[in-house]
Each structure stands twice: as structure tokens, then as C-alpha cells.
Amino acid sequence: MDFRDDVNLDSSQVEDVGGSGGGGGGGGFPGGMVLGGGIVTLIVMVVVFLLNNVGGGGDKQPAQRQPATNLSQECKTGKDADQSEKCRVIGVVNSIQDYWKDEVSGYRPAKTILYSGGVRTACGAADSSVGPFYCPGDQRVYLDLSFFDDLHSRFGAKGGPFAQAYVIAHEYGHHVQNLTGALEGGGSVATELQADCYAGVWAKNAIDTGFYDKPFTDTDIAEALDAAAAVGDDRIQQRTQGRVDPDSFTHGSSEQRVNAFKQGYGSGRPASCATR
Secondary structure, X not given: OOEOOOOEOOHHHEEEEEOOEEEOOOOOOOOOOOOOOOOEXXXXXXXXXXXXXXXXXXXXXXXXXXXXXXXXXXXOEHHHHOOOHHHHHHHHHHHHHHHHHOOOOOOOOOEEEEEOOEEEEOOEEEEHHHOOEEEOOOOEEEEEOHHHHHHHHOOOOOOOHHHHHHHHHHHHHHHHHHXXXXXXXXXXXXXXXXXXXXXXXXHHHHHHHOOEXXXXXXXXXXHHHHHHHHOOHHHHHHHHHOOOOHHHOOOOOHHHHHHHHHHHHHHOOHHHHOOO
């Protein structure tokens, strides 16, 4: 997954608030997670906590909160995106939104907020145990970059740059759902699988946004599929509680999530991602 060296990054689409607890407002931090208000996440909200405390998860020390970065100074071109994780997030977000602005009438850009430890949002206060999430109340994506380490160490994914891109594209899928009215009454497995499908649609069309120097490789796509499988409800339930209860699924099984991404990537058309 290589960016064009000379492509200009729009750092205004991503804000790094570091460990300040800043963000969209609407709740205090510290004081624990009080997030609500219809947020939509990549995973079940309590999963990271469970994995930290269930056998096999190991002892995880609290991550040191990181200072904010002046992204406009550090992330200017695709060359920067190939060398820095935060700049890569900007490149991915830019490409995703460049695609969706031409597909969704009246598309409104959604800013990604990078935070460390905790953050205030219009949906309430959150900490990093929530995982990546989208808040419809302020139309922002929230991401603690430490989740990408968790994706490998706690969820068993191989990781890699395109696994990260899949995570971000999934959350922007929720933004598309919000703008089109598909997110109303969300929280269902079908809603989550549609966001996975939308991530695949973007991946198929990303080369046309001009941010990448070549189409994604089979290795890139394999990273996304591996990440999608790692956050399937069945795999998470088996690891955290030793059994699988399909009736309590909220995001879909590993197979469903993988197939949803494949559906979007195979067709390259948002219409193929209709919920059922």
C-alpha cells in the first residue's frame, strides 16, 4: 500500500488531540467510559476490557498518553504518509472521502479525531477500550492508534497498513450510512456488515482517487480480510467466554465480515452493499 510521493495530503480532515481528552464535547473525561448516544464501533465495546482480563490476554499496562502532533507541519505529501503512521491515517481518510464525495449526494466530510487514552465526544466520554468508533452526534470518527497494536496482540490479526485502512474505511462506512439514513436504528449485524462491504467498495476504487501509485495488491487485501476475520463475533466470543452464541452477535461472524468485504471489493459498487 504505497501512496504517490507527490500527492498533497489534506491534514484538515484529521485532528490529533493527543492525551488532552479533547474532541467534540458532550461529556467529561477522566471518570470512565460513559459513551452512548448511538455510536457505532468496529467491535463490541467491552471486548478490549475482556481480552485484557480473560485467560490468554495477558497483563496489559496502561499506555502512556501521547502528546498531540501538528499534522499540518508533519504530513504534507504521500511520501510522508509512507513514513509515518499518523500521516498514513490522513492519506487513507483523504482517499476514502475523495471516493465517497462523488458517490453520495451532498456528502459532508467527517473529521477523524486521533486521541490517546480518552476523549470527549458529542456521544459522551470514551476511553481507548471502546476501540475505533463513529459518533453520529458530531459526525466524527474517533481513533486511538494503540488499537492497531491491540488488533495484533489481543485479537490475533496479522496487522499491517491495509488492516489499518480497513478499520478506518469501516468507520467511514458508518458515516455514509448516517448521511443516507441507513444508520437510523442501527447497531444491527446487517448495519455492521454493510459498513464492511462499503470498506471493500472503497478499496476497489481507491486507485481512482489519485492517492495511491498502484492498485492494492493481493497481500494488501489479505491484511484486510485477516483483520475482518479477527474481529468477528464468533472468534471474539470464543476467546473471551469459551463459547459462541450466535443470538448475541452484534457485528457478524468472521465469515460474514470477510464475505461482506469481499462483496464490496468484488463489485466495486455501493449498491451491492444493500442490507438484507
